[in-house]
Amino acid sequence: MTNRPGPLDLFDLDDLVGEEERAIQQTVRDVVEQQIRPHVAQWYDEGSLPARELALELGKVGLLGMHLTGYGCAGTSATAYGLACLELEAGDSGVRSLVSVQGSLAMYAIWKHGSAEQKDEWLPRMSAGEAIGCFGLTEPDAGSDPASMRTRARRDPAPDGRGDWVLNGSKMWITNGSIADVAVVWAQTDEGIRGFVVPTDSAGFSAPEIKRKLSLRASVTSELVLDDVRLPADAVLPEVTGLKGPLSCLTEARFGIVFGSIGAARDCLESALRYSGERDIFGRKLAAFQLTQAKLADMTIELGKAMLLALHLGRLKDAGRITAAQVSLGKLNNVREAIAIARECRTILGAAGITLEHPVLRHANNLESVLTYEGTTEVHQLVVGQALTGESAFR
Incomplete structure (x- = not known):
């Protein structure tokens, strides 16, 4: 099955991603493969993260505050930043959170709302990973x-x-x-x-x-x-x-989650595809059973739809047209689908899926937090509901 297309390959999305954005995505994927994936199961098991050392490495490749301009920041497109978040969360949601909080919350707040002195003091060091x-x-x-x-x-x-x-x-x-x-x-x-x-x-x-x-x-x-x-x-x-200050920062962070959650789901689905192609049961591969293929097909469809939504929102953001309600749409849908995919993948792996030999339950557990932070599912439902009806149901 190694020569089969990946789940997102079936959607043939290459024309929707520019060459520079694709190169950035590949660079981040390489960083994840070399510096995160070999260690992340141990970090998760121990409840630890070498965050300071990792921040320096991520700073060297320009990932911290990459979508901001000046002060040592790369000034990439929003879509490129989203694709970087996707690859980081394919490694682990905790690593993507490190980058999101650094760049889209702390750095963005200073970059957007800070004084010249505050920017000069903090942003160059933060973009380099020298200050967290x-x-x-x-x-x-x-x-x-x-x-x-x-x-x-x-x-x-x-x-x-x-x-x-x-x-x-x-x-x-x-x-x-x-x-x-x-x-x-x-x-x-x-x-x-x-x-x-x-x-x-x-x-x-x-x-x-x-x-x-x-x-x-x-x-x-x-x-x-x-x-x-x-x-x-x-x-x-x-x-x-006023609240527009912190809420503007949260919208930035939520945008990264729209893409990041896809990375976790993709990693789970790829793991389930590998496992089902190797696992023999009842005299044939697990992947040869109709119920397994139905699960894989349904998850692939939802993953591809989530990716299409993320790329569309990325282009809206690059064009300066995105709204907070649209970001809520993306966060609500993509995290909800990602956690459903992670749970379904666990059923394909059976008992093996509960161990750290495979990433699926680690991703599923992480996504329980992602489902809640930067706005719960219920909050985003109400944001979308208010956009549809003009009525606020928060109070």
Whole structure:
């Protein structure tokens, strides 16, 4: 079966991807094959990720903030960034999360809403992987409803007249938190919700790592605790006030998930194809049975439809025409289909599918988190519903 077309080859999508984008995708695939795939099962088993070393390697090939311009960033198309996310998540969702949080949340927030000084200080080092960022929005009691966050920043004028900020509160489920050099933290102020660039060596800042996870085990997940963290007046992101700031960053990250989830699903389907072509049962290959072929055909169709949707959204984004509701459509559909594919592939592998010798249950477990973060399924359903009806059902 090794000479058979891959599941996406049946759709003949080459004309929809430019040569440069295809070259970037192949470069990322090579990085995953050489530096991630040989180790990721062990990382997942141990609940660890050599994130700092990996960030430096990913920075060398220009993956961190690759869709941004200036400050050492590659300035690629949105579609190329999406294809990179696809290949990264084919390795593991945790690795793609490292890149997404670095580039589409922390770096994007500074790039889009920060001052010239903030950009100069952080973005070149972050694009090189020399500094790691995290993004503090979610709280223990404020997940899908970020407007209800309790973290607060207040002005505390210093004797020299400088208007320092003092931050108090906590954030939860923060990727990269325990290893970050800088945190973009969103807080309530008298002016509304504002973003702050917080060096993690600031007094009063701590980031205990969250352990005993059953999903995204090859990823650093943390709580952020801010206990009278004092920052200078210019620590605030000057170009945005209100929820539109963090939500614009989340839309960037969700776009990467639209593509990334396809990578996890493709890896599962390719694994199921290999296994079913090698496994002998009842005197023939498992792949020769009608029920197996029906499963493989149905999953291939859903994978191809997800890819077509992702590429269409990529072109809309490249043209500057994409909307947040369209990104929600992509995230809702593609993650939902990806996790269904991962679960179905596990049935083809049988008992072998529950081990780390194969990637399918690792991907399925990871996708349980991807299904929830950057907006739950229910949130995206309501975003699409509001676009269709003009009525908000959130409150």
